[in-house]
Amino acid sequence: MNNTNITPFNKPYLTGKEGHYIYQAVLSGKISGDGIFTKRCHEFFEFTFGFRKCLLTTSCTDALEMASLLIDIKEGDEVIMPSYTFVSTANAFVLRGAKIVFCDSRKDHPGMDEDLIEGLVTERTRAIVPVHYAGIACDMDKIMQVANKYNLYVVEDAAQAIDSYYTGADGVKRPLGSIGHLAAFSFHETKNIMSGEGGMIVINDERFVERAEIIREKGTNRSRFFRGEVDKYGWVDIGSSFLPSDIIAAFLYAQLENLADIQNKRKQIWNQYHTELSELAAKGHFNMPVVPAYASNNSHMFYLVFDSLDERNRVIKSLKDQNIYSVFHYLSLHKSPYYEAKYTGEELPETDRYSDCLLRLPLYYELNPEIVISAIKALF
Numbered sequence: 408m409n410n411t412n413i414t415p416f417n418k419p420y421l422t423g424k425e426g427h428y429i430y431q432a433v434l435s436g437k438i439s440g441d442g443i444f445t446k447r448c449h450e451f452f453e454f455t456f457g458f459r460k461c462l463l464t465t466s467c468t469d470a471l472e473m474a475s476l477l478i479d480i481k482e483g484d485e486v487i488m489p490s491y492t493f494v495s496t497a498n499a500f501v502l503r504g505a506k507i508v509f510c511d512s513r514k515d516h517p518g519m520d521e522d523l524i525e526g527l528v529t530e531r532t533r534a535i536v537p538v539h540y541a542g543i544a545c546d547m548d549k550i551m552q553v554a555n556k557y558n559l560y561v562v563e564d565a566a567q568a569i570d571s572y573y574t575g576a577d578g579v580k581r582p583l584g585s586i587g588h589l590a591a592f593s594f595h596e597t598k599n600i601m602s603g604e605g606g607m608i609v610i611n612d613e614r615f616v617e618r619a620e621i622i623r624e625k626g627t628n629r630s631r632f633f634r635g636e637v638d639k640y641g642w643v644d645i646g647s648s649f650l651p652s653d654i655i656a657a658f659l660y661a662q663l664e665n666l667a668d669i670q671n672k673r674k675q676i677w678n679q680y681h682t683e684l685s686e687l688a689a690k691g692h693f694n695m696p697v698v699p700a701y702a703s704n705n706s707h708m709f710y711l712v713f714d715s716l717d718e719r720n721r722v723i724k725s726l727k728d729q730n731i732y733s734v735f736h737y738l739s740l741h742k743s744p745y746y747e748a749k750y751t752g753e754e755l756p757e758t759d760r761y762s763d764c765l766l767r768l769p770l771y772y773e774l775n776p777e778i779v780i781s782a783i784k785a786l787f
């Protein structure tokens with residue numbers, strides 16, 4: 408055992424320009440929200456991915472809370488989402504009084520089983536919140552069809568899904584985050600592109616654009632005032648402070664400039680894992696990620712799914728003994744201490760299986776995956 412050679416699960420990658428841009432932001436004299444770097448980030452996203460309107464937020468959690476406010480979630484409304492997700496996906500709607508209706512995961516993928524959604528719709532359903540787990544698209548044609556049929560909103564939790572795509576039945580390849588009425592991205596340091604903490608709401612439905620600016624600016628029409636569209640600004644709606652300092656945006660912009668390089672590097676690592684572990688997968692030791700034909704892979708995550716909790720935990724422990732840190736992921740939200748007593752739905756066996764059996768391997772820019780691959784090979 409060699410204590411100096413630790414392979415962490417994640418290591419934030421710095422492009423080298425972050426400090427320089429932060430310095431520029433500081434020198435510009437305007438370091439509150441919506442300064443020059445925030446505008447550059449908005450333009451980058453709108454230009455690169457064709458999003459209708461982007462607004463940076465302080466986190467994806469905040470972006471989801473904004474989405475919940477924008478679609479006017481009220482006490483007793485129902486929102487359908489996977490149980491295998493991060494707490495923020497649910498909290499954003501619970502904060503407004505919604506009842507969460509959890510949907511089971513797919514057999515071949517931790518994302519929600521699109522074929523189960525329609526059976527969960529009731530007269531109180533207001534929204535569907537698909538989570539693009541590991542940056543792999545949910546089947547958005549199926550989800551939008553149900554949403555259109557019952558007049559529901561779709562809020563994409565695209566926290567992990569930057570630079571990932573969905574190709575629908577019409578053959579058009581669309582970026583994730585551009586398909587639902589609203590979408591939320593995360594720039595937390597565990598994501599492909601990061602600013603420590605950070606996020607963004609994407610508004611694809613024109614009806615929400617003006618109100619999104621207001622809610623993000625404490626319920627004021629301050630954004631219109633700064634554009635010279637009104638001669639004074641005031642309190643016009645509910646809202647909160649959802650916008651990040653321009654210092655955060657400066658950091659993020661340095662990352663965005665290197666998006667292609669970061670993505671290429673992550674893809675190389677992901678592909679190396681996939682190629683070199685395929686033989687063990689074929690022998691039945693574990694399953695590897697499935698990328699459906701309609702989805703692209705942004706290499707956000709590489710995971711293995713074992714047959715049992717014991718086997719998964721044995722692998723975590725054995726890797727840890729060699730200073731390699733692999734981690735499990737979500738604990739089913741419908742069984743969480745906070746929601747279990749409130750949950751009235753059915754058992755979600757696939758969700759529970761991923762809670763017990765999924766293992767995420769280290770994946771970051773500077774990783775040498777050979778260390779992890781050879782350690783795993785040695786275990787079987």
Ligand SMILES: *Cc1c(COP(=O)(O)O)cnc(C)c1O
Nearest residue numbers: 466467468493495566593595606
């Ligand atoms: C990371 C993540 C979030 C939360 O993002 P923050 O920016 O930390 O608030 C929400 N949902 C999913 C699916 C995530 O992976």
